[in-house]
Amino acid sequence: MKTFWTARIHGVRSLAALAAAGLLVHAASAGEITGAGSTFVYPLLSQWSADYSTANGTKINYQSIGSGGGIAQIKAATVDFGATDKPLSSDELAQSGLAQFPVVIGGVVPVVNVEGVAAGQLRLDGTTLARIYLGQITKWSDPAIAALNPGLKLGDADISVVHRSDGSGTTFNFVNYLSKVSPDWKSKVGEGTSVAWPVGVGGKGNEGVAAYVKQINNSIGYVELAYALKTGMSYTVLKNHSGNMITPGLESFEAAAASADWGSAKDFSLVITDAPGAQAWPITASVFVLVYRQPKDAARSKTAMEFFRWALEKGQPQAKALNYVALPPSLVKSIEKYWAAEIK
Amino acid sequence: MTLAARGPRYRRRRATDLIAKVLGVAATLFGLFFLAWILLVSLRNGVHALNLQTFLQATPSPGGQGGLANALFGSLVMSAIGVAIGAPLGVAAGTYLSEFAERQPALRETVRFVNDILLSAPSIVLGLFIYTLAVRTVGHFSGWAGGIALALIVLPVVVRTTDETLRLVPNVMREAALSLGIPRWKVTIQVLYRAAAPGILTGILLGLARISGETAPLLFTALNNQYWAENLNGPTASVPVVIFQFAMSPYDTWHDLAWAGAFIVTVFVLLLSVGTRAYLLRNRMDSAG
Amino acid sequence: MSTPSAAAIGPLVDDARVAARVAVEARQDAAFRVVLLAAAAFVLLVLGAAAASMLWGGRDAFATFGWKFLVSDQWDAVGHQFGAFVPIYGTLVSSAIAMVIAIPVSFGIALFLTEIAPTWMRGPVGAAIELLAGIPSIIYGMWGLFSFVPFMAEYVLPWVNRNIGQVPWIGPLFRGPPLGIGMLTAGIVLGIMVIPFISSVMRDVFRTVPVSLRESSYALGSTTWEVVWNVVLPYTRSAVVGGIFLGLGRALGETMAVTFVLGNAHQLSTSLLMPGNSIAATIANEFTEADSDIYLSSLIALGFLLFVVTFVVLAIARLMLHSLARKEGR
Numbered sequence: 001m002k003t004f005w006t007a008r009i010h011g012v013r014s015l016a017a018l019a020a021a022g023l024l025v026h027a028a029s030a031g032e033i034t035g036a037g038s039t040f041v042y043p044l045l046s047q048w049s050a051d052y053s054t055a056n057g058t059k060i061n062y063q064s065i066g067s068g069g070g071i072a073q074i075k076a077a078t079v080d081f082g083a084t085d086k087p088l089s090s091d092e093l094a095q096s097g098l099a100q101f102p103v104v105i106g107g108v109v110p111v112v113n114v115e116g117v118a119a120g121q122l123r124l125d126g127t128t129l130a131r132i133y134l135g136q137i138t139k140w141s142d143p144a145i146a147a148l149n150p151g152l153k154l155g156d157a158d159i160s161v162v163h164r165s166d167g168s169g170t171t172f173n174f175v176n177y178l179s180k181v182s183p184d185w186k187s188k189v190g191e192g193t194s195v196a197w198p199v200g201v202g203g204k205g206n207e208g209v210a211a212y213v214k215q216i217n218n219s220i221g222y223v224e225l226a227y228a229l230k231t232g233m234s235y236t237v238l239k240n241h242s243g244n245m246i247t248p249g250l251e252s253f254e255a256a257a258a259s260a261d262w263g264s265a266k267d268f269s270l271v272i273t274d275a276p277g278a279q280a281w282p283i284t285a286s287v288f289v290l291v292y293r294q295p296k297d298a299a300r301s302k303t304a305m306e307f308f309r310w311a312l313e314k315g316q317p318q319a320k321a322l323n324y325v326a327l328p329p330s331l332v333k334s335i336e337k338y339w340a341a342e343i344k
Numbered sequence: 345m346t347l348a349a350r351g352p353r354y355r356r357r358r359a360t361d362l363i364a365k366v367l368g369v370a371a372t373l374f375g376l377f378f379l380a381w382i383l384l385v386s387l388r389n390g391v392h393a394l395n396l397q398t399f400l401q402a403t404p405s406p407g408g409q410g411g412l413a414n415a416l417f418g419s420l421v422m423s424a425i426g427v428a429i430g431a432p433l434g435v436a437a438g439t440y441l442s443e444f445a446e447r448q449p450a451l452r453e454t455v456r457f458v459n460d461i462l463l464s465a466p467s468i469v470l471g472l473f474i475y476t477l478a479v480r481t482v483g484h485f486s487g488w489a490g491g492i493a494l495a496l497i498v499l500p501v502v503v504r505t506t507d508e509t510l511r512l513v514p515n516v517m518r519e520a521a522l523s524l525g526i527p528r529w530k531v532t533i534q535v536l537y538r539a540a541a542p543g544i545l546t547g548i549l550l551g552l553a554r555i556s557g558e559t560a561p562l563l564f565t566a567l568n569n570q571y572w573a574e575n576l577n578g579p580t581a582s583v584p585v586v587i588f589q590f591a592m593s594p595y596d597t598w599h600d601l602a603w604a605g606a607f608i609v610t611v612f613v614l615l616l617s618v619g620t621r622a623y624l625l626r627n628r629m630d631s632a633g
Numbered sequence: 634m635s636t637p638s639a640a641a642i643g644p645l646v647d648d649a650r651v652a653a654r655v656a657v658e659a660r661q662d663a664a665f666r667v668v669l670l671a672a673a674a675f676v677l678l679v680l681g682a683a684a685a686s687m688l689w690g691g692r693d694a695f696a697t698f699g700w701k702f703l704v705s706d707q708w709d710a711v712g713h714q715f716g717a718f719v720p721i722y723g724t725l726v727s728s729a730i731a732m733v734i735a736i737p738v739s740f741g742i743a744l745f746l747t748e749i750a751p752t753w754m755r756g757p758v759g760a761a762i763e764l765l766a767g768i769p770s771i772i773y774g775m776w777g778l779f780s781f782v783p784f785m786a787e788y789v790l791p792w793v794n795r796n797i798g799q800v801p802w803i804g805p806l807f808r809g810p811p812l813g814i815g816m817l818t819a820g821i822v823l824g825i826m827v828i829p830f831i832s833s834v835m836r837d838v839f840r841t842v843p844v845s846l847r848e849s850s851y852a853l854g855s856t857t858w859e860v861v862w863n864v865v866l867p868y869t870r871s872a873v874v875g876g877i878f879l880g881l882g883r884a885l886g887e888t889m890a891v892t893f894v895l896g897n898a899h900q901l902s903t904s905l906l907m908p909g910n911s912i913a914a915t916i917a918n919e920f921t922e923a924d925s926d927i928y929l930s931s932l933i934a935l936g937f938l939l940f941v942v943t944f945v946v947l948a949i950a951r952l953m954l955h956s957l958a959r960k961e962g963r
Contacts, residue, residue, distance in 0.1 A: 034485070034579055036567065043406045043593060049570060050405035061579055063568045064589055066921030078484055086924070160812075165897030165914075167710070167922020190711035193922040201814060201908045202897030204774075204918065207592040211778050215786065216812055230594035322406060361856035365749050371741025372750075375762050375832070378825050382768055382776045436672030444666050445673075455673045457947065462680045463882035464943040466913035468920070469936040473683045496679060503676060504879055505834065508872035512841045527658035529665035543837045550766055550830060550879075557769030560888050560917055584769050588889075591775055606772040613767025618760050 033304045035062040037070020037083030039205070040169045040224065041287040044104055045083070047318045048311045060307050067169045068193060074098065074290045080297075080304050082290040085169020086193060087269040099293045099342045100267045101335045102286040103311065105257045105325040108174050109248045109283070111233040112220045113213050114140060116153055118234055120247055123148045125239035126181030126274070126282065132159055132220060133178065134185060135199035140218060148239075155218070162212045162221035165202025167194035173285035174222050177273035181282075222283075225249070226323040240282045241274050252281035253325040262331055268338070284325075294344050305339060312336075383610065390603025392596075398604055402571055403586055406595040412605050414572045415581040418487065419556070419609075422566060422582060425491025426498050426555050431548045433495075434502025438544075441503070442510035443532055456507070463500040470496045471561030479565060487573060487580030490566030497558060498551035505547025509540040545620060553613045559584040583609055684940050691934025693927055702934065708899040710919070715931035717938055719899050723816065723909035724942060727891060728884040730820025730905070735827040735880055742828070743835035747865075748857050759836060766829035774893030777822045778814075782894055785821075786813030790906055793817075809906030814896040817905040822890050827880035834876030838869040874954060878947065885943055888913040912939045 035045070042064035049060040065073070067084035074082030075096050083103070093100055110129060112122055128144045131137045137144055140154040164171045172193045179186040189195050201216075203209035206227045213221040213233065225248055228235045237245050246252045259277025262270060272284050289308065295301035312335065316326040327335070387394075397411045404410025437455070445452035471493050478489035513536055521531040537544065562568070567579035568586065583605045591602035694702060694715060705716025746759050790811035798808035809815070842865050850860045866873065896908020897918060912935050923929040 032571070032574065032578065034567070042589065043595065046570060047405040047407055050408050053571070059571045061569050061571060063570075063579065063585075065563060065567070068923050069921035071924075072921075076480060076483075078479060165892065166918035167924075169922075192711045193924055194710040194919050194928075196707070196709035196711065196714075196899065200898070201812065202918075204892050204897065205592040207594075208778065208893065211782075212814070215783055227594045318407070357856055357859065361858040364744065364858035364861075368741040368745040368749050371738045372745040372758060372762070374738055375742055375765065375825075375828055376758070379761060379765050381780065382772065383764075385776050385780050386768075386772060433672050433675060436669050437676050440666075440669035440673040444669055451673075455676055457951070458680045459676050460878050460882065460947050461940060461943045462676065462683070463879060464885040464939070464947075465680075465683065466886035466888055466916065466936065466939060468888055468913060468917050469687060469886075469939070470683060472920075472933075472936070473686050476686060496683075499676065499679070500882075501879065504875050508834070508838065508875040509841075512838055512869065512872055514843060528662045532665070543841070546833050546837050549763070550833060553763070553766040553829075554883075556767060557771065559769075559771055584771060587769060588771055591771065603772075606769055609769055610764060610767050610772075614760060614764045617763055617767070618756075621756075621760075 032059040032061055033081070033300060033307065034079045035060065035070075035081040035083060035289075035304070036065050036073050036079045037062075037290075038067045038085050038169050038287050039064040040067075040085050040106055040285065041083055041104060041324075043226075044319055044322050044324050047322060048307075048315050051315075051318060052307055052310055055310075058303055058307065060304070066167060066193075067172070068167060071290065074292075077292070077296070080291070080295075080300050084288050084290065085285055086172045087267075087271065087286075087288050088290070089269055090266045093267050093269075093290075097293050098290045099338070100269065100288050100290050101308075101338060102268055102327060102331070103289050103308065104319055104327065105253055105272075105284060105286050106323075107225045107248055107253045107256075107281050107284045107325075108170050108177075108222050109225050109228045110220060110222050110236045110238070111210070111213055111228050112236060113216065113234065114154060114157075114218055116155075119228075119232070120235060120237055121149075121152060122234065122236040123239070123245055124236050126177065129238070130178045130182030130185040133161060133163070133197070133199070134182075134188060135161070157218040160216045160219035161197075161200030162209050162216070162219050163197050163200050163202055164209060165204050167192075168205075169193060169285065169287070170206065170222070170224055171195070173271065173273055173283060176271050177283045180274040225253075229323060238282050240280055241276050242278045242280070244278060246279060246281050248281050250320065250323065250325055252279055253284050254328075256280035256282075256284035257286070257325055257331075258328055262334065268335070291343060293342055298344075301343070305343065309336070309339075383607070386603050386607040386610070390600055390605070390607050393600035393604035394607065398601065398608075403581065403590075403601070404597060405570075406593070406598060408597070410597075410601075412583065412586065412601055412608070414569065415583045415586040415605065416608070418566070418569070418573065418581040419583040421576065422487055422490045422494055422562070422580065423552060423555055425488070426494025427548065427552055429492065429495035430498030430551060431502050434499045434547070434551070435506045435544060437499075438503045438506025438547075439510060439532060439536075441507045443528075443536070459500045459503045462496075463504065466560070467493075467497055467558050468560035468564075471564045474561070475564040484577070485565065485567040485579045487566050487576035487578075490562045490580060490582065491576075493561035493565045494555040494558065497555050497561065498548075501551040501554065502544075502547045505550070506540070506544050509543025509547070510536060512543070513539045542621070549613075549617045549620065552616065556609050556613055557584055559588045563588075684937065687933055687937035687940065691930055691937045693930035694934035697927060698931075702931075703938075706899070706901055708915075710923075710925070710928050713925060713927050715928070717912075717931075717935055719901055720910050720912040720915045720935060721938065721942060722901060723895065723911040724885060724913070724939065725946075726816055726905070726909070727819045727823055727895065727911055728881065730817065731823035731827055731884040732877070732881060734821060734824030735831055735884075736877060738824070739828050739831035739835055739876075739880070742832040743839055744861055746832075746836045747839040748861060759833075763829050763833050765825065766833070768826075770826065770887060770889040773822055773826055773890035777818070777890060777894040781822065782813035782818060785818050786811045790817075794906065805903050806905050809902075809904040811906070812896070812908065814894050815904075815906045815908050816895065819891050819895040819909075819911075820905070822894055823884045823887055826887065826890060827884050830883055831876045831880040834879060835869075835873055838872040838876070839865050842868050874950075878950070881946070882943070885939065885946070886913055888917045892917055912936070912942070 045062040070082035070084050073079045141156040175191045179191045203212040206223045209221040210227050213219045240246050255277045256275035259275050260272040312332045319326040401411035402414040474493040521535045562582050569579045569581040573580045587602045587605045590598035706718045707714040707716045793807050850864045891911050892914035898908040
């Protein structure tokens with residue numbers, strides 16, 4: 001009986017000692033930086049982080065909990081940087097003592113599941129897209145769609161609309177575009193990471209939307225380019241601000257990024273949908289990183305900024321491999337000037 | 345007497361019995377059918393990633409090679425913390441409700457009721473609660489917070505099953521032990537727990553099974569980690585969160601790992617459950633044959 | 634029954650050592666009791682704190698919308714108008730469908746495992762059923778979305794729509810386009826998830842019925858079914874209900890699986906074939922992206938409301954059980 005208890009007390013003591021030791025070890029040393037936010041940019045940051053870690057040993061741990069989550073966590077200072085698809089306004093940034101800069105460009109692509117329509121065949125424009133999502137255009141045989149697609153047999157079925165169920169930057173950029181091209185959409189629904197969709201079902205994540213579109217005949221949805229390409233879905237061609245019919249892809253995303261007016265936006269607070277460039281893809285999106293201007297832990301902030309410098313200057317191959325568009329060199333220069341001025 | 349000679353009422357009873365048995369078999373087949381379907385789908389999708397590398401390397405980037413080792417380890421540790429906190433507390437509370445609360449019926453029924461509500465709390469709500477308590481306060485995510493959140497999910501399950509199982513232990517056992525002059529605490533620990541062990545164990549295993557697959561509570565407490573966490577004081581990788589992030593991506597490496605992770609977790613829970621049952625019952629005879 | 638004090642048994646026994654021993658044991662018992670009481674109080678504390686923190690976070694939403702929050706079916710993040718009716722409805726309906734499926738199936742499985750199956754089969758099959766509990770909920774969601782939904786959309790739902798959808802009275806519940814996703818599919822997936830919780834508990838408690846009780850019933854000529862229905866089930870009723878509550882709890886709070894197959898549409902419809910939304914799915918989908926304080930507050934208020942919904946459902950269930958027990962003279 002005595003040995004029964006002695007053994008257990010001994011065990012409990014060692015366990016307690018171990019636990020205490022674990023607790024006393026200082027929370028994540030400057031060797032590991034934590035970031036959180038946008039799901040849109042997660043694959044790229046993960047790849048950059050892996051390559052950077054191989055290059056110089058510093059670990060950047062980025063987790064995708066959503067743009068809103070990223071903003072909330074950096075404001076609460078539980079992470080070293082946040083990432084968001086929706087830029088904060090200069091006022092908001094000043095209020096929280098944050099600095100903001102873009103890191104990469106991506107694009108949102110409408111996809112359809114209509115019998116006989118291959119990738120890149122269906123042509124739409126902003127107004128028609130908005131009317132479909134408003135529930136005003138309900139059949140594929142609608143004259144508005146037919147006018148843009150002479151010669152394409154679309155049938156007479158009802159359109160099944162698919163959107164995102166979760167709040168997301170992808171949604172934000174999509175509805176931001178719709179708001180810009182359709183006053184009707186802007187007044188009836190508006191823009192945000194999550195909106196009151198007039199019609200349709202919500203899929204969880206890009207994968208959810210892709211699955212629903214594949215599953216439901218005569219449906220339309222919107223996903224990031226990587227998903228559209230990867231799953232071989234029928235993406236549509238869109239008419240852009242200049243009136244040209246543009247195929248989604250890295251070239252048209254780059255054209256959009258280049259033609260956007262970064263210079264006029266304080267703290268880079270610019271949404272580049274409906275970009276003016278001749279070959280620009282209309283639903284292009286940037287991802288922004290948020291850091292503190294005067295961080296509490298200067299060493300960690302410095303480590304994080306070194307990582308971003310590396311990523312912006314040398315990270316183009318990884319971006320391209322994952323279907324993102326790296327920032328043009330001129331933009332990178334302005335960003336580095338901004339860092340020097342704003343971040344201590 | 346032949347069946348025909350027994351009378352219509354008897355035949356009807358026999359028919360009911362037969363129908364019940366057939367339905368019982370059908371129900372079991374129903375459950376097993378879906379189990380097989382889900383396991384096969386997981387296996388088929390994740391088979392490419394079921395290799396040694398998955399168990400040895402940390403999670404990769406989309407273009408790289410890797411495995412689930414850091415997530416498996418993180419899950420193991422955080423689940424262990426969750427059970428280490430939740431199970432003893434649960435057994436203690438369940439014991440109180442069943443054995444020591446005869447003179448406090450109001451308290452007893454309130455705790456039972458409150459426990460049932462806690463049982464139904466969505467795990468995301470509990471995760472947010474622990475976020476406020478253990479992440480905002482210290483300023484960073486941690487594996488400890490993750491373990492505590494998991495403990496809150498295990499706790500009500502264990503309380504319920506311990507309470508019910510102890511109540512089913514026949515009173516003769518209590519009375520016999522007490523009549524020997526054994527103090528109540530010894531009766532509880534050495535007699536009642538032994539008798540109720542299979543049921544209590546089921547409760548703990550059910551709790552463990554549940555937390556093995558929970559994503560939401562860990563998302564706001566332990567976050568996740570692409571690398572091996574240096575210690576539990578920072579973001580810690582876990583399998584459900586990794587599955588959550590990888591499964592919804594368009595990259596093959598990640599996809600395979602997500603499904604493989606699901607398969608591994610399920611098999612792990614199975615082995616644990618079978619193993620502990622076998623160990624506990626190796627010297628006992630089943631009371632119901 | 635408490636351990637008698639030293640004074641009470643003093644006159645019966647001469648040996649002072651025994652009296653001292655009894656005093657020690659009485660103290661040990663008291664200490665043990667305190668520890669257990671603390672654990673039970675902790676359970677109360679945890680729920681109280683969690684509910685309070687949800688209520689506190691949701692106070693803005695309740696203050697802004699008042700009672701309308703409960704009955705409004707609006708959910709507009711841009712216009713800042715929120716109402717909880719659609720998620721509450723979805724949670725209740727999907728859980729109800731889940732229980733309708735899970736309870737009989739679990740009972741059937743427990744019956745099989747305790748009475749019908751040969752002894753060698755009981756362990757493995759029991760373990761296999763419990764395996765259903767070990768599958769991560771997100772896998773239920775993904776399997777649901779990629780395997781089960783297409784199956785439902787192609788084979789089951791069109792049949793349901795054509796046949797059951799035309800029946801008077803309950804027809805409108807089963808009529809609709811075979812999207813695959815929707816309340817019915819979500820309810821079925823939830824039901825499957827919940828089966829192992831209920832069936833394991835049922836099986837374990839069925840086995841605790843004293844052999845003498847069952848044997849005496851058999852001796853009177855009962856069939857197996859009659860023994861289970863008339864002897865085993867009443868004896869274990871409380872624990873069986875406990876198992877059902879375990880399953881119900883899981884169904885009400887399940888997030889990941891539901892969110893993949895429910896369709897996440899903030900709209901009400903009579904048909905079970907149409908998509909809907911649930912409280913847990915709404916919170917999970919939208920929490921991390923909530924970009925305004927009222928939005929965040931509404932989501933947390935939803936979390937609090939789930940506590941309330943659970944409270945109401947469990948209270949009703951307990952009242953029903955209570956009246957049943959009273960009818961039996963307990």
